[in-house]
Amino acid sequence: MWHRPPSLARPSVSLTCRTGRIGLPHVAGTQLRLRGSGRRSASRVMADANSGAVDSRNGPTMLMWLRQDLRTHDNPALHAAFKAATAKQGRVALVYVWSPEEDTSEVNPAPGGAMRVWYHNALAALDAKLKHTYGAGACIIYRHGPYNEALLQVAVSLGARSIYANRRYEPTMAQTDARVTRQLKQSGVFVETFEGFLLHEPQQIAIDMTKWVGHFGTLTPFSLAVSKLPPPPKPLPSPPHLPTHPLPPSSAAGGVALEQLGLARMPRCPDGSQIDWSKGIKDAWDFGEDAALELLACFVSSKLRQYETKRQLADARAVSRLSPYLHSGELSVRRMYHTMAQANARQISKTAWRRVLWRDLAYWQLHHWPALIRDPVRTHYSAQRWTDTATRGGRGAAWLKAWQLGRTGFPLVDAGMRELWATGWMQQSVRMVCAAFLTEYLNIHWREGAEWFHDTLVDADLAINAMMWQNAGKSGIDQWNFVMNPLSNAQDPDGNYTRRWVPELAALPTKYVHCPWEAPAKVLADCNVTLGASYPHRIITDLRAARADNSAAIAEAKRAAAGQWADAGGYDLIVVPKGASTTYDGTRMRIFTKREWRIRPNGELAAAETTTSGSGEKSGRAGGGSVAGATTG
Incomplete structure (x- = not known):
């Protein structure tokens, strides 16, 4: 079932998820x-x-x-x-x-x-x-x-x-x-x-x-198949x-x-005053096709040449921010495609050009797996052990709430989640940092993240959201084969993005803005930062152990079903839906599986895990690895 996120507590105001706040009932399969x-x-x-x-x-x-x-x-x-x-x-x-x-x-x-x-x-x-x-x-x-x-x-x-x-x-x-x-x-x-x-x-x-x-x-194979079409x-x-x-x-x-x-009906307090939580969204965006076409022109004329080297930056200086306009149809994707083609986007930024196809890839997956938002593509991952978030007052429920509110104690994660709540958007790499933190470090089910993003994103595209969260949870077709470290400064090297959305830490030197617990007591005092008071303590402290627990949970589910759903090399198998392949309809095919979960049918690991170079989980100073997004921003 698609459940609403738990209610959130804001100062002086009790709020539920935005869907609930504006009174839309959840209806399953209504006739x-x-x-x-x-x-x-x-x-x-x-x-x-x-x-x-x-x-x-x-x-x-x-x-x-x-x-x-x-x-x-x-x-x-x-x-x-x-x-x-x-x-x-x-x-x-x-x-x-x-x-x-x-x-x-x-x-x-x-x-x-x-x-x-x-x-x-x-x-x-x-x-x-x-x-x-x-x-x-x-x-x-x-x-x-x-x-x-x-x-x-x-x-x-x-x-x-x-x-x-x-x-x-x-x-x-x-x-x-x-x-x-x-x-x-x-x-x-x-x-x-x-x-x-x-x-x-x-x-x-x-x-x-x-x-x-x-x-x-x-x-890559999807792009090749598309290249054969008109x-x-x-x-x-x-x-x-x-x-x-x-x-x-x-x-x-x-x-x-x-x-x-009643699309944008705002809730009211007991005294009759209105809570306009949409103000941040309206302040952050211009609406309509003219605004979309202006953003497209800006991207092609100035941002496209920066895309290859700066697309990962949290402040969105090199990305298009066109995703909500594409989702609502204020911008034609064909107009975007041909405008970029005329600007030689393929030669200027191979990555930007390839990412135009990610949206079609997501809808191709949704077409063949219509329950993509609910059911793992790797069906045997359904048995994975996840952190319990249903028990009120439990650790998992508290972690989930802290993640939703942007109060995890990890500044980059908190900055992203606060920007999402305020504006309905955040840059693709920051989305991935936040998604990985929830699934890999808190071991919270990817569906919880998908639900929250669906409610809070202005570009809440079912296909892209489901594909991204399945991959983040490792049950999708393309498991993320990189580490999105919550302590990395790769997305925010000067710390200004974090300072904007986590103003409690604004006075900290850049050296400590992503890891305030490493700052000397005098530096914290001089910057008016009191951990546990003005800014929360980290909800977890041992990132390496937390990620190892998530990896073990995936391995347990994989090992239990390896006899049926793994090939001789330990790769996961799925049944190819009708029409998805030229030759393998209805048969089992192997899909990419991260090395640490290549477990053979006999339960043995096919190859020893190799440590990701520079994952930085101990020091927190290294980059987060390469990423692939669903659109150009």
Whole structure:
């Protein structure tokens, strides 16, 4: 089950996770019974149009159903609606339906609190742009779900028989869309869907493992498989104009105000005052496609040349920060791809160019493992021993809460987690430091981290989040083969990122800002730092022993199942899903396994573990190793 994170205590305010704070109930596999029949004929639909509907005598209305495509540029569904309306002397109307219950299941969690705030503001930005560019009639019609009922009512009101939508790829969303499409078709309203969220359709990518180019499911063989497909289409321009209704169609179509959807409803204290926890997010970001395109231009013109050498820095000076715009569809990934190609990104930064594909890789994994957020890809890792976090007052629950609050006593981890809570984002390498600390050093289940990130990230992409956390927990296709040391200064060499987010330590010399317990008592006193008071003590002190315990827990689970799920070399085996490979569908294939867990079927270790060079767990001064992120930032 997908459980909510435990409640958090802030000074004078008792808060739960952001999803809970804004009142969205968790619904697992909800099936909604629609009010009224969904089986009316097209003639009946049109006959039912009430007298207050907007006149459509000049031609039919083409209804564009907005979802994860909050933009006008390179929007295939909007472009198709525009072309159809122009050809038939009709009109275009845009609708957004909020019905998260229909998209939620045990393997598809409801939108988190930070993401809901982002969507509220992104919709407001798009609405303003549409009205400014195309006139008042281009305003978005906002409706509560269920989808079928809301869309049918809007179609009836506006005289629409065609709905245009861009595809969604999260498993429950895709199932919901297929059901709604069937229901609407029975009522004489037809839905046409388009590719536009990814560079390549996941079902079109089959990895050829007949020649060795890398481990199955990792980026190199995936990139080779993608290279054999046609290149992504050139991005479409924004429609030069939209033939919209002469008056805003929202009232006639039963629309409500954006605020009434409740996406960003803030909680209130007992005295009636509002707790606006979203202020940090709104202060940290500009919303809308214009802001996204400006960030893309900045990345290509100035940051791209720094990416290869500075992408790991916590202050994000060399990364794009485009991930939330890609997730909400304020930026077309095809626009990003072709803009980077025109700027010779492949030659300037091989890493940045390769990382454009990481998003497609994540959705390819989600397509073939739809329970990626819940079930280990290496199924035998399900039996791994984890720290108990369910017992109230226990050590594990306290550790998890300290991690969520950014009060672990490890400054870089705390800085990252505080930035996440305040702004809904943190740089990829810092995410990995925080993820590794939770899974490798606290031995807390990766699902706990995935849940927290899903609730607090403005770019909470199910596929990328699940892939990253599975790999961090070592149960994913590509186990992290490096150490992300929480004491490393590689991500924050001058300490300024840590000082910004952990101001209690701001006065410390750089030498001690990542390890204040090493500072002499006089230095601490001079800098007004009191460990255990102004800044917490470390929740664990022996990093090497903690990481060894996590390694032993993985080895125990692996050894118990090695007879069935390990090959002669000790590598883990998985069953290749249908369509994922050109030749190995339904058969077992080995995947990359870190050396320390290459346990043969007889239970013996295939090779002695080699110590990671410069892991720095004792001194805490070395770098964290190479990393691979899901996007360019």
